[in-house]
Amino acid sequence: MFKNKTPKVSKENILYNNILSLSRNKLFYTKLQLSDTFQNRINLIFIHMSFLFVKIKQNTNKDIYKDFYQNTFDIIFKQIELNMREVGYGDVSVNKKMKLLVKSFYNILLYCENFDYKKIEANNHFFSKYLEKNNKQIMANNEDLINYFHKFQSFCFDLKPNSVLKGEINFKYI
Secondary structure (H helix, E strand, O other): OOOOOOOOOOHHHHHHHHHHHHHOOHHHHOOOOEOOOHHHHHHHHHHHHHHHHHHHHOOOOOHHHHHHHHHHHHHHHHHHHHHHHHHOOOHHHHHHHHHHHHHHHHHHHHHHHOHHHOOHHHHHHHHHHHOOEHHHOOOOOOHHHHHHHHHHHHHHHHOOHHHHHHOOOOOOOO
């Protein structure tokens, strides 16, 4: 009598899930020795998304890109909020934390716009500010992490805008 309809997954959700997979890559927590914490994962999502948003920003003359950008932004923060509530944060804590996360995201986005032009010392400072290593190691030299994100940035800038809109992010770091 009733047909089973599976809900249509939006392109923004597909992109978010692909970025989520990238941020959960074992490489970060083994070879690059980042701490596997809630905050690190969120910041890795932010950094990955920032490079894609910079790519999308290049096509701001089309409303579809603006809508996609906004919808993706909304999905990211909605998912983070839901995860925080699942972990047990209360309403007041979630609201405070979300304000800080939005501010942090925009700071990361602004930094990533000029990532290529930054010196190694600036990139080291950036990563030590937003990512924490295992055993509280000092992140003075993040050469592998910087190389990863330089390659990811190049990958993003080589993507066709429609690939981003479809959520087709198949980045492999070797």
